Amino acid sequence: MTKPNTKPITVWLTRKPSWLSASWAVVLILEELQVPYVIESFRFNDVKNRPCTDICPNGGVPGMYHHLEEVYDTEKKVTYEPLNERQLLNQYLHFQMSGQGPYYGQAGWFNVLYHGRIPSTIERYNGQVRRFLDVLSTYLSFMSWNCRLDMLLQTPPGEDPLAKYPDLIDDQGLMPNDMPKGINNIKEYEEQIAREAAEKEEQ
Amino acid sequence: MTKPNTKPITVWLTRKPSWLSASWAVVLILEELQVPYVIESFRFNDVKNRPCTDICPNGGVPGMYHHLEEVYDTEKKVTYEPLNERQLLNQYLHFQMSGQGPYYGQAGWFNVLYHGRIPSTIERYNGQVRRFLDVLSTYLSFMSWNCRLDMLLQTPPGEDPLAKYPDLIDDQGLMPNDMPKGINNIKEYEEQIAREAAEKEEQ
Numbered sequence: 001m002t003k004p005n006t007k008p009i010t011v012w013l014t015r016k017p018s019w020l021s022a023s024w025a026v027v028l029i030l031e032e033l034q035v036p037y038v039i040e041s042f043r044f045n046d047v048k049n050r051p052c053t054d055i056c057p058n059g060g061v062p063g064m065y066h067h068l069e070e071v072y073d074t075e076k077k078v079t080y081e082p083l084n085e086r087q088l089l090n091q092y093l094h095f096q097m098s099g100q101g102p103y104y105g106q107a108g109w110f111n112v113l114y115h116g117r118i119p120s121t122i123e124r125y126n127g128q129v130r131r132f133l134d135v136l137s138t139y140l141s142f143m144s145w146n147c148r149l150d151m152l153l154q155t156p157p158g159e160d161p162l163a164k165y166p167d168l169i170d171d172q173g174l175m176p177n178d179m180p181k182g183i184n185n186i187k188e189y190e191e192q193i194a195r196e197a198a199e200k201e202e203q
Numbered sequence: 204m205t206k207p208n209t210k211p212i213t214v215w216l217t218r219k220p221s222w223l224s225a226s227w228a229v230v231l232i233l234e235e236l237q238v239p240y241v242i243e244s245f246r247f248n249d250v251k252n253r254p255c256t257d258i259c260p261n262g263g264v265p266g267m268y269h270h271l272e273e274v275y276d277t278e279k280k281v282t283y284e285p286l287n288e289r290q291l292l293n294q295y296l297h298f299q300m301s302g303q304g305p306y307y308g309q310a311g312w313f314n315v316l317y318h319g320r321i322p323s324t325i326e327r328y329n330g331q332v333r334r335f336l337d338v339l340s341t342y343l344s345f346m347s348w349n350c351r352l353d354m355l356l357q358t359p360p361g362e363d364p365l366a367k368y369p370d371l372i373d374d375q376g377l378m379p380n381d382m383p384k385g386i387n388n389i390k391e392y393e394e395q396i397a398r399e400a401a402e403k404e405e406q
Binding site for chain 1: 259260261262263265267269270273274286290293294297298300301302304305306309312319321323324327338341
């Protein structure tokens with residue numbers, strides 16, 4: 001169900017994997033707020049050229065979450081009204097933007113994308129990724145799940161990069177693959193989600 | 204002149220140079236908004252421990268600019284009222300937080316702080332710093348001045364890292380050392396600033 005009489009927003013997506021999640025976050029917000037939208041795609045090759053750079057001079061794909069929230073989230077579904085809660089959310093956003101994002105990005109660059117292999121540089125950024133996991137697990141009490149952590153850190157086959165945090169994973173009733181305990185595959189998971197939604201509907 | 208009947212805010216500073224500018228930005232905002240404050244200092248060694256991490260789990264020194272603006276900047280002296288201007292300002296803040304800050308930081312780490320020398324890694328981050336200078340100069344039409352760019356990039360003695368942007372510097376009537384043309388040293392500069400302030404007072 002979408003709000004009537006609203007001109008659809010155009011969401012521009014590009015297929016660079018590490019940026020795609022930021023673009024899908026926009027879609028998640030629009031879905032949650034029931035704002036109509038259409039999706040258009042463009043080539044990654046074009047992002048550093050005009051007209052893209054007229055909108056984002058840095059040649060990135062901005063998400064504009066604040067803007068969407070302020071304009072469309074009149075019922076505060078994806079943000080908070082009180083000053084304190086809103087600023088804590090903002091603090092977490094800046095932790096992600098200035099720390100987690102850039103450092104995961106550097107780890108990805110030197111582990112996966114760069115043509116050479118520089119052990120001391122890789123050591124620095126893998127260490128930073130582990131530090132961010134520690135911050136997330138210890139103080140923020142929830143894990144920013146990333147099912148490609150093993151690829152990012154290039155951990156040996158069979159080694160679980162989140163093994164250090166068993167209680168946290170256990171608390172949420174999840175297994176290391178992010179699925180609930182007792183669920184064997186994505187089909188079973190989808191069936192469980194549908195079943196829970198139906199039960200909620202009945203109440 | 205400060206606003207009466209306001210309990211002074213305590214500004215906590217630590218002497219890590221790259222963080223000090225963020226802390227001084229808080230002081231600049233408080234001065235501009237005439238909010239009373241007192242300065243306390245703490246050791247850099249303590250920043251990754253409690254009680255610091257109770258406030259900032261990442262062990263950094265947060266600036267809380269948004270919070271200060273929202274609570275104290277009732278006359279919109281350091282921000283904007285209209286949605287569009289405010290979000291453009293926010294876009295620039297995130298450019299600094301997610302791009303300029305972290306990448307300048309990596310350049311500083313590998314050029315200055317790290318005990319070894321890794322040419323290919325240095326090349327990556329010096330290239331990124333130059334890319335950010337290009338973005339700032341071409342689209343945002345003003346330069347984020349940094350009088351330690353030569354140290355950051357370890358440019359050869361006598362080489363000006365901003366030589367590529369003569370028009371921009373010229374437009375603002377500045378010399379590469381950030382002082383106005385015709386001014387030979389900081390004493391002359393301070394005298395000029397005092398003279399201009401006096402002239403403005405008379406008008």
